[in-house]
Amino acid sequence: MVQEAGLQHRDREFDLIYVNGDNNLENLRRDDETWKVRLIEEAFHSSCSQLRVSEMSKIVKAEFIKLKRLKDLTIEFPEKGVVALMGENGIGKSTVLHALACVYRPHTHTQVNRGDQGSWWTDWFVPHTGNFWDGSSVRIQFSDNVNPTVYSKDDRWQPRRMYRKERYNRFIGLQNCMPHIEAESQKTRFEYAISDLELSAAKQAELVQAASGILNRQYVAVKQEAREQGFVSS
Known part of the structure; x- marks a missing residue:
């Protein structure tokens, strides 16, 4: 949730926008206004940077080189609108959605601080004796980078979560909608x-x-x- 705040200091008014989690005003010394202003300005610039990354890093193409039964499948996503995946049971619709849910690193402010950890690859592709998913590979192209990012599994899933693009993401399946x-x-x-x-x-x-x-x-x-x-x- 994005909130708006204002602060009067030395005849200057700061109209600031910040994301929940950066609001440390209550914990600051009330008599140290300079320190307070500096922290708010830093939070403002940091939050705007996070929001810009979230806006730019959109998936424009997903190439499933090998993932479960999906091979050599390419899906392109329009800049705007809603994309629907339709097909028979077992054709791979859920596999596509599970993979896309793991592409991003959960947004620091809007997810992790609220206990919403997003999705790990192992949440949907659980390793077991019959299949450790080695050799899996998905190539994702983002709107802000012409060079695609390859997500693959050898010893472990790469790239590691800390190196992925950050954006709010959450998988909502049938169980989440169940009465x-x-x-x-x-x-x-x-x-x-x-x-x-x-x-x-x-x-x-x-x-x-x-x-x-x-x-x-x-x-x-x-x-x-x-x-x-x-x-x-x-």
């Missing part, structure tokens, strides 16, 4: 207590009516269940 009720995996007996929701009678009636219409069933009340994992409405 909580579909993800439940309770397979043993359990018990729960039923209690009323802390809602007014009018709000409960409104909720019951809405649920009945949406789910095409006639409900008469709304309750909540309490288990060790937390509350589940029913």
Whole structure:
């Protein structure tokens, strides 16, 4: 998230833009205004540099030399718009998406500091006795460099994450979009207590009516269940 801040110092006003993570104002000595201004200016220039890298480093072409069952496959990406991968099951759509998720190094400010670590190659291409993925190779061309970058696996995946381009990236798959009720995996007996929701009678009636219409069933009340994992409405 990009935020905007302003600071008045020596009759000069600094209208600054910085990324969360560079905001150290609360930890600075309030009586040392010069030090504060210098740190903010450094954060400003650093953040703008990070944002410029993120804007420029776009994938324009991906050449799958060898990755799983993909061989000699080239995909070109337009500068704008949405790209859809369509095909039969097992044709390699997920392999393409998994590889693209590993191309970038997670953005320092918007991902790592929030516990979102992005994707490693080993997240999707797990080494095992039958296949260590040696010989895998994908060539990526970015918009800010005519020379493509080769991602390959011999002893380990190269280039290492610290040497990859930095940009916010996150893989969103079917499991990320799955409703909580579909993800439940309770397979043993359990018990729960039923209690009323802390809602007014009018709000409960409104909720019951809405649920009945949406789910095409006639409900008469709304309750909540309490288990060790937390509350589940029913």
